[in-house]
Structure formats: C-alpha cells, structure tokens
Amino acid sequence: MSRRPPPHPADGRADRVVPPSGFTARLTAFSAAAMAFLAVFALALALAAGRLADRWQDALEGTATVRVSAPPDQMAAQVRAVLGILAQTPGIAAARALDPAAQRALLAPWFGPDLPLESLPLPAMIEVTGEPAGFDSEGLRMRLAAEAPGAVLDDHGRWRRPVVVAAERLRLLALGAILLIGATTAAMIALAAQAALAANRQVIGVLRLVGARDAYIARAFVRRFTRRALFGAAAGTAAGTAAVAALPATGEAAGLFAGLGFAGVEWVLPLTIPGLAAIVAWAATRAAAFRLLRELP
Template identity: 35%
Template sequence: MQPNPIVPPRTVARRALLALVAIMSFLACLSVAAVSIVSERAYDWRNQIAEEVTIQVKPASDGDTDALVARAVDVALQVPGIRSAVPISEADAAKLLEPWLGRDFDRSELPVPRLIAVRIAPGADIAALSRRLHEEVPNASLDDHSLWMKRLSSMANVMMMLGLAILLLVMVATALCVVFATRGAMAGSRDVIEVLHFIGAEDSYVAREYQRHFLVLGLKGAGIGGALAAGSFLATGLVARFQGSTPEEAQLRTLFGSLIVGPPGYLGALATVLVTAGIIAVTARWTVTRTLKELEHSSG
C-alpha cells in the first residue's frame, strides 16, 4: 500500500504513537484478564456455596467427638433436601488449615471443631436442619457460608469495578493521545489540506483518509499490545503450574484458583484490541472534522 500523501508517513511521532497504543492496549488487556479471572471465581464461589453447607461439631468434653459427628450426620440425612453428609477427616481438615497455620502445627493444642460437608438440593430446608441440630446435637452448629459469601462477593465486585475503571481510564487516555497526534499530523500536512480544499475536496474525504490511517495504526499497535498480553497470560499459566507451593500461594489459590486466564479472558483481550483500534479511528475522524470546521470559521 502506498503511503497516504495527506498523512505524514513513517515519522518519529507515528512510531511513538504506535508504541503508546501498544502499551495502552497491553494494560487494557491485563485489566480485562483480571476482571475475567475474578468474575469466573465469583461465579464458582456462588455455585459451590449454593450447593453446600458445613456442620461444625465442637470437641466433646468427654472426648467422644466421633459419636457427636455420627449423630450430626444422621440428623442431617433425615432432613428433606439433604443429598449427602460426609465428615471431613482430620487429615483433610489439617490441609484446610495448612495455608494459615503451616504444616507442623499441633491440632491437639487447639479446640478445632470437626467438620461435616453437607450437599443440599435446591429448596432444601436449611432452617429445619439448623433447628434439629440445635435440639439433638448441642455441640453442633450450621454454617451456610452466607457471611463469607457476602464478603467474597463484595470484594469481587470492588475488584471488578476497579478493573473496569482502569480499562476506562486507559481508553480515555488513548483517545486523548490520538487527538493530539491527529492535530499534529494535520499541522504537518496543512499545505496539502489547503490544496485539497482549493481543488474542491470535501472535509469527509480528508477525515476518511485520516480515519483509515489511524485505524491501521490502531490495529497494529493494539495487536502488538494484545499479543504481548496473551504471551503474559501463557507465561503466568506455566509459572502457576510448575511453581512450588507456599502458604501464601495456597491462600491465593483458595480465593482465585490457579490465576490462569481462561478462554473468556483471551476473547476479552481480542475484543479489547478491536475496540481500541475502533476508538482510535473514530477519535481521529472526529478530531479531523472538528479541526477543519475550526479552520473554516477562522478563515471565514
């Protein structure tokens, strides 16, 4: 394709704008990926908590906690809508506490309750289960995870709003940079634009040429940024798979999973690339049209 005579071809400003668009697109794709990860995890949290509650059985004063656990299981299975009630072994309970207490803690020194994982069907009478446990197993209590879910949902919503706000700011900053770049390009081609006006070229023709030029630039820059972001997603996934486990990493996995970007994140990054290029093209056309009208008014 031959260089456009209206828009200055391969200039330093054009290369700088291309690099800037790539950086902005990279940041935007990272924001979209973060929102995607948090959204997927929040969806998983809601589904898991909607299907499961937990019975906590405090240690018995006489030491016969196993009997209390067995009684709590029997009571749970008698309530309509309860699919299963499975006691969590002490080894599995220790693994659940490991991210916070480490591997070498002595459970005998702490009054750690025994846990029973209860799977429920939609519409199960949780209130009846809680009431029967209170009446028949005084050491048992029911946790429906509602408080935990409320906190997690609030945190997820805040993080998603923050990610979307960052994405919006990146897009606005990109548009502002394009405005200044377009005005600079027009200033460099002022003589050409005046000649075109003299021979009868319409403003729409000039605007269309600038729009085409900046659309190509936007696709290149945003594509580079999107490709770098996709490479970062893949690298993060590989590191997450092969890196050793520490208590801090286990806590992160408990909340956010493996931090691997799924298909929605990649599709969101692709959409971000296309939207960024579109915003650049539309902004360039709007800037050219507005600038030409200002020139006409000033010359008139």
C-alpha cells in the same frame, strides 16, 4: 535525488495527500501498543476475578459444616443425632463426620502433623454437601438448636461472602480499567491526530483550494491513524498475550493469581483488542478532524 516511477493519476489512495509525519505516527502506534498491552492484562484480571467469584460462589452455595461441641461421653450420641437430622433435611445430598485423620489434616497447617487430637477438647466436624437447589439453613439451624443443642451450623457465608463480593468488585474494577484504557487511547490518538491536522493546515488549505470536501480530507487522516492504531495495538496485544502466557504456574496456593490468564476460548478475547483500538482510533480521529475542519475558514 531518489526517483520514483511516474505516478498515475488514477491513484485512489486518498491518504497519500497527507504528508508522512513521523512524530504523530510513532506516538499513535506507541500509545496503541502500550494501551493494548495493558488491556490484555486488565482483561486477564477481569476474567480471573470472574472465575474466582464464580468458584467461591459455587462453594458457598454447595457446602456447609456442622460443628458439634459436647462432653466426650456424649459426643458420639450428639453426632449421630445431627447426622440423623441432616439425613431427614430436604436439599442435603450428603453428610459425613470427619474422622480424626481428616481433622488432623485440616489442623496440620497450624499445629503440625503430630497433633494429639485425643488430648484436645476439639469439636466434631460434619461436612454437609447440599443439592444444587440448596437447603433451608435457617430451618436446619432451628431444628439443631432444639434437638442437638451442642451443634452449630456454619454455611460458610460469613467468611466466603465478603471474598465473593471482593472478587466481583475486582472484576468490575478490571472492566473499568479496560474502559479507562479505551478512553485514554481515544484521547491520546485524538491529540496526535489534532497535532497532525494542525501541522498540516497548509495541506488542508491546498486540498480545499482544489475542491476537496471535508469528508475527503478527514478520511485521509482517519485512514492513516486507524491503520497506525491497528498495527500498534496488534503488536501490544501480541506482547501482552505472550507475557500472560509466560506467567509462571503458581498452583492453588496463589489464590487469585493462580487463575490469572486465559483459559480455553478466552484466548480468543485478546484478538478483539486491535479491532477495538482501530474503532476507537477511527472515531477519535474522525471527531478531531471534523472539529478542526469546522474551525478552519
């Protein structure tokens, strides 16, 4: 039989009165670890979606294109007229007509690099860069219609706005997933705590017999479950953060996934997950403990 040194009664660790329970301990630690791992990914996704939405929003507000369609002999005059209008329009910082090489580069992904531009009836493209305050696109559209009928202003809103909305929705979904993960963690830890409390009815009976208050009994369980959740979540967070850091670089071609991860100070955010898990475990165990203690005679 293993022997320990004689215990001194001045041992204030209240949670020692609760017998070690392997199953609920493992369940709590594992749940907290798994949920923290998922929370790291949900957090990375929320941040990436947020960054993407901001990037697209900035691009939407900052640039526009004027497309000029005209017979070849009138094209140069039309382009000059449009550039003149743009130069006079308040809120426009710069306007530049794309030269054939730039147009060829734009079309190369679809038609290859050897596209004979001169033989195709392509419209001229004018790239417009707005000032931070923006410009009156409706007013510009009306002036172009009056003075350069072949010119059409495209402020990119039609196709970029849905993408921005989608990215914002994705951010909300990721934040919702974090809340769900938190709620699931609370539910699982509350269940584990309730199982531990129910399995320790006899212990609770003895503690009450010797004059323990409900708060003392609850504290013994709460401390234990909070500590388990903290350690489990710390392990899960470490694994999740390492997995995010190890994601392969995909470049801009990957769109959203190119930004999946943390940047700069964002790496600090996962560190809050174990603390939050501990707070969730504390609240869930405390609520479960007091509920059960109220039910017991």
